[in-house]
Amino acid sequence: MNPNQLIVGRGTAEHHPMEDFLRMDRMPHIWCSTCGLGTCLTAFIAAVEESTIPREDIVVVSGIGCTGRAAGYLKFDSFHTTHGRAIPYATGLKVANPRLKVCLISGDGDLVSIGGNHLIHAARRNMDLTVICVNNFNYAMTGGQAAPTTPQGALATTTPYGAFERPFNIPFLVDSCGATYVARWTALHVRQLTIAIKEAMLHRGFSFIEVISPCPTVYARRNRLGSGLDLMKFYHDHSITKNFASTRECDIKFQQDIIVGKFVQRDEPTYLDSMEAQMKKTLGAKFVPYVGPMDPSADSEGTKSNARS
Amino acid sequence: MLEVRSAREETGHDEVTGSRGDEVSKPKRGPVLTGAHYLDGDHACAEGAIAAGCRFIAGYPITPSTEVAERLAERFPKIGGTFIQMEDELASIAAVLGAAWGGARAMTVTSGPGFSLMQENIGLGVMTETPCVVVNVQRGGPSTGLPTLTGQQDMMQARWGSHGDYEIIALSPSSPQECFDLTVTCFNLSEKYRVPVMFMMDECVGHMTEKVVIPDADTIDVWPRRWYRGPKDKYRPYAPDKDGVPPMVRAGDDHRFHITGLTHDERGYPIITAECQHLCVSRLVDKIRNNADDLMIIKEEQVKGADVVVVAYGISARVATKAVTDARKKGIKVGLLRLITVWPFPEKRIRELAGAVKCLVMPEINMGQMYREMERAAGGKCKTLLVPHCGGWVHDPDDILKAIVEGAK
Numbered sequence: 001m002n003p004n005q006l007i008v009g010r011g012t013a014e015h016h017p018m019e020d021f022l023r024m025d026r027m028p029h030i031w032c033s034t035c036g037l038g039t040c041l042t043a044f045i046a047a048v049e050e051s052t053i054p055r056e057d058i059v060v061v062s063g064i065g066c067t068g069r070a071a072g073y074l075k076f077d078s079f080h081t082t083h084g085r086a087i088p089y090a091t092g093l094k095v096a097n098p099r100l101k102v103c104l105i106s107g108d109g110d111l112v113s114i115g116g117n118h119l120i121h122a123a124r125r126n127m128d129l130t131v132i133c134v135n136n137f138n139y140a141m142t143g144g145q146a147a148p149t150t151p152q153g154a155l156a157t158t159t160p161y162g163a164f165e166r167p168f169n170i171p172f173l174v175d176s177c178g179a180t181y182v183a184r185w186t187a188l189h190v191r192q193l194t195i196a197i198k199e200a201m202l203h204r205g206f207s208f209i210e211v212i213s214p215c216p217t218v219y220a221r222r223n224r225l226g227s228g229l230d231l232m233k234f235y236h237d238h239s240i241t242k243n244f245a246s247t248r249e250c251d252i253k254f255q256q257d258i259i260v261g262k263f264v265q266r267d268e269p270t271y272l273d274s275m276e277a278q279m280k281k282t283l284g285a286k287f288v289p290y291v292g293p294m295d296p297s298a299d300s301e302g303t304k305s306n307a308r309s
Numbered sequence: 310m311l312e313v314r315s316a317r318e319e320t321g322h323d324e325v326t327g328s329r330g331d332e333v334s335k336p337k338r339g340p341v342l343t344g345a346h347y348l349d350g351d352h353a354c355a356e357g358a359i360a361a362g363c364r365f366i367a368g369y370p371i372t373p374s375t376e377v378a379e380r381l382a383e384r385f386p387k388i389g390g391t392f393i394q395m396e397d398e399l400a401s402i403a404a405v406l407g408a409a410w411g412g413a414r415a416m417t418v419t420s421g422p423g424f425s426l427m428q429e430n431i432g433l434g435v436m437t438e439t440p441c442v443v444v445n446v447q448r449g450g451p452s453t454g455l456p457t458l459t460g461q462q463d464m465m466q467a468r469w470g471s472h473g474d475y476e477i478i479a480l481s482p483s484s485p486q487e488c489f490d491l492t493v494t495c496f497n498l499s500e501k502y503r504v505p506v507m508f509m510m511d512e513c514v515g516h517m518t519e520k521v522v523i524p525d526a527d528t529i530d531v532w533p534r535r536w537y538r539g540p541k542d543k544y545r546p547y548a549p550d551k552d553g554v555p556p557m558v559r560a561g562d563d564h565r566f567h568i569t570g571l572t573h574d575e576r577g578y579p580i581i582t583a584e585c586q587h588l589c590v591s592r593l594v595d596k597i598r599n600n601a602d603d604l605m606i607i608k609e610e611q612v613k614g615a616d617v618v619v620v621a622y623g624i625s626a627r628v629a630t631k632a633v634t635d636a637r638k639k640g641i642k643v644g645l646l647r648l649i650t651v652w653p654f655p656e657k658r659i660r661e662l663a664g665a666v667k668c669l670v671m672p673e674i675n676m677g678q679m680y681r682e683m684e685r686a687a688g689g690k691c692k693t694l695l696v697p698h699c700g701g702w703v704h705d706p707d708d709i710l711k712a713i714v715e716g717a718k
Binding site for chain 2: 023025026055056057059061071072075076077078079080081082084085087088089090091092093094095096097099100117118121275279283286287288289290291292293294295296
């Protein structure tokens, strides 16, 4: 179903249908004009609708940063956690309550710098999570410091003479760790991004989508790249779609071509699949599968406080 | 005051049914390992978690706590629990918080260095009012210190380890039996007050093997989670009940709630103002402080009319009983006050006692941590004496005796 068809004919002048998925009591959001995050959120909501996953099963977890604020604007059970720790938090949610469809929306610094260790292990485990990594090449919210994604030569507040470290090639990183769905799009590629998010959510296993996104106020301004619209033009002129390209070739150099596409998509046992298989194999009939989370409706004592007060 | 029922006193079990190795593979009625066993503190703690209904553990190996996780890794797949070894302690505590919001009773276990790594997310747990239990089987520190030997050196860290103003609850066991009993209590308190509870074991108690009596499952008092039962669209994650604690939901039930570590209002939405900070933080602090009397679990022995009272916790309280006995033989009127709740510190009781005794003596396996609380609470109304110990072993009871004698002068 074309995402646009969901909107046409359903909206009214006073009410945009996507508002049902947003915390309108928190609008306007804090993101800058021509930042790519608004687009990411739209693509996410459209993907949710298209996926037909029951809404109550969807949980959104984020870390700290501009992208991290996404959890606060989305009207799902949502968790704005600590810097770099969204992935293990999400792991706890998923393992404790496997029915949940756990989605993460967080930034490049949050996920691959401070959160790097958790990223590689979740990919290794093929933990059934959908991770949307919005990459704006710096730590934007705190004023534009360099990140492990800042291209060599780019200016940032902590690299005032130009960044010189080799940055991560994130699709290569997660691919090498065992992610079973890996894609990269830019904030320009709204339809491809929506489809990718939908595929990622429906994919069983560790799904990772890198979204190249303009940061007009900080990164773009400091590097004289123009506004978000100028960067849209740049993405248009310099994105090369190469589905199933080798992720090894997907590094991003400062203001040069960006390879986008779906790079990895394969079916492998998830963490929970592997656990169950191993337990059954070793314990046989003695294996008791995880009983699941506590059920409020089964709890006969309700909110009665302790008997000893 | 909360009373801790000793399982042994209640059930009158005499029979020891075999070594700990046998008991792991032969649980009696359902998951709870009812019966009398020889267990060390770590294993008893694991059984306590099972008895409390904990079915989610995320952990990372660290001496001397590892046996708790190892036992649960073995027991859980046979009783419907789920154990995940995370990549580090930061991930472990994060997973525990996520699991709690997924609807599970969740626990992690660690020691000093791992406890340090967990502090940031303990703060997140406090700020989001997430019920969970963090077990610290303390060892000698600082830094890598004495991985295999005892200490009581993280006591202040349990209270102040994360940044910002907050209150937590911490309990300290003195025996493997208490490692079982009090783990259940930790879970209960974490649910009632919606706060991470620190279980401050030490390596000595953790690796000591003693008789542990585990009663029938239906006699173990497990307090339920305080579920919200109102209309889903009216749920406010931080609108408190009368005791200052808000009811909770789990993810996946269509409440569409948002929680954040940022300072937030009753809706859970971040509001970055001093006014919101005042409302948010004072309630977090007050919900523990205002209920401190209910949280005070202490055991007193011959305190009435005493000239000297030894105030101790954990393994040091066991060692102190020898010194107290010896002092009584010398004719000194000495009592023993054993702290089970270490945080919030039972300052009211200490203040009362300080007015009635000549001296309060505290032995602890550190250079003076809970002693500072005791001295502060005593308010100069009596002498206070610290019997410190750098760690690695327990006190020589004679050192405690010397302090008692000094205090009686």
